[in-house]
Amino acid sequence: MQARTNELIEHDVSLRPFNTFGVDVRASMFARIGSIERLQQVLSDVRVIAAPRLVLGGGSNVLFTRDFDGCILKIEIPGVQCEDAGESWRVRVGAGEGWHSIVERLIDDGKPGLENLALIPGSVGAAPIQNIGAYGVELAERFDSLRVWNFGAGSLQRMTSDECKFAYRDSVFKHQADRRLIVDVTFALPRKWSPVADYADVAAELRQRNVTQPQARDIFSAVVAIRRRKLPDPLVFGNAGSFFKNPVVSRQQRTELIDRHPSLVSYDIGGGRYKLAAGWLIDACGLKGAVRGRAAVYDKQALVLVNLGGATGAEILALAREVQDAVRARFGIELDPEPRIIGHAAVA
Ligand SMILES: Cc1cc2nc3c(=O)[nH]c(=O)nc-3n(C[C@H](O)[C@H](O)[C@H](O)COP(=O)(O)OP(=O)(O)OC[C@H]3O[C@@H](n4cnc5c(N)ncnc54)[C@H](O)[C@@H]3O)c2cc1C
The missing domain is CATH 3.30.465.10 (Uridine Diphospho-n-acetylenolpyruvylglucosamine Reductase; domain 3)
Structure with missing residues (x-):
C-alpha cells in the first residue's frame, strides 16, 4: 500500500495557486482526493496518519499565515x-x-x-x-x-x-x-x-x-x-471576499450606538436583534482604502482585505487585527473574521 500511496502524495507543494489570497506558503504533503476510495488510500499512509490534515476546496475562505506542516486533502470529488x-x-x-x-x-x-x-x-x-x-x-x-x-x-x-x-x-x-x-x-x-x-x-x-x-x-x-x-477579482487582487462577519447586537445596544452615530447602517433580523454593517463600521474608522505594506482594506468595499501583490498571510492578519482594534476602540464592538485562519490563532 505504501508504494501505491507514494504516487498519490506530493511533497513540499506551493499553496499559492490553491488560495484566493494568493499567499505563497508551502505544504509538506498534498493529495488530490477525487473519490472515497482515493481518500481511504491516502488516509492509510503512515505519514498522513501521523500528521495534521487540512481539507481544502477552492481556498477562497482561508488565510494561511505560515507553511502547513501536514497533509492537504484537496477535494476534487465530481458528480x-x-x-x-x-x-x-x-x-x-x-x-x-x-x-x-x-x-x-x-x-x-x-x-x-x-x-x-x-x-x-x-x-x-x-x-x-x-x-x-x-x-x-x-x-x-x-x-x-x-x-x-x-x-x-x-x-x-x-x-x-x-x-x-x-x-x-x-x-x-x-x-x-x-x-x-x-x-x-x-x-x-x-x-x-x-x-x-x-x-x-x-x-x-x-x-x-x-x-x-x-x-x-x-x-x-x-x-x-x-x-x-x-468585489475584487482574486486573480487581480488576492482576497477571500468579506473578511469580517456583520456583528449582531441587541435592540438596546443598537439604540445606544444610533444615539452616538446616527448614520450607522443596521438591519432588523427579528427577535430583537440587529445586524450592523461591518463595512460601515470600518469605513467610519477611516480605514477604507488603508494600505499597510502589501496588504490593504479594499477601497470600494471596506469589508474586504486585499493582497496588493506578494503580501504574506501574517501581513494580512496584522491588518485584520488593526481593523478589529479600531472598531473595538470606537464602537465597543468585536468583529469576527469570516475566513479560517490557518497557522496563527484566529483574530477573534
Ligand atoms: C471574491 C469572493 C467573494 C465571496 N463572496 C462570498 C459570499 O457572498 N458569501 C459567502 O458566504 N462567502 C463568500 N466568499 C467566501 C467563500 O467563497 C465561501 O466561503 C466558499 O464556500 C469557500 O469555498 P472553498 O471551496 O474555497 O473553501 P476553502 O477556502 O477551501 O475552505 C474553507 C473552509 O472549509 C473547509 N472545507 C473545504 N472543503 C471542505 C469539505 N469538502 N469538507 C469539509 N471541510 C471543507 C476548509 O477546511 C476550510 O475550513 C467569497 C470569497 C471570495 C474570494
Missing part, C-alpha cells in the same frame, strides 16, 4: 445526480464541483433556486461550512442533507440540516474543523419556484434592466453583474 422528489428536485452534487458552475448548470437544466448565490467562489463541499449566503438567500434554505467522511469513525455518515446546525455564516463544521470531510451535498430545489428579488441591490439592478417579472436567469445575471462591480 451531479438529480431526482424528482415531488415538491422539489433533489440534487446530489460531489464536493469537488465548482460552486458557480453548478449554480449555472442547474438553472440551464430548469432547476432554479441557487441563482442569488451566483459567482461565490469555491467548491460545493465547502458551501455548508459557513452556510454561504448572499443577496437574500442562504444555502440552508435550499439544503436537504450531506454526506461526510467521519475521520474518527472511519466511515461515511449522512447529516440532516438540524445536525449541521446552520446559522449566519456558521455551522457545526466551523466549530469542529477537520473532524469530517464533506463528500457530497444534496440540495432541495423547489419545483414551484418564486424569485427572491427584494434585496435592494438586486431590485435596483433588475429595475435598471427593465425586468418586472424576473426569471431565475435574470436574477443570476443581475447578481453576477453586481458582484463583478463590487
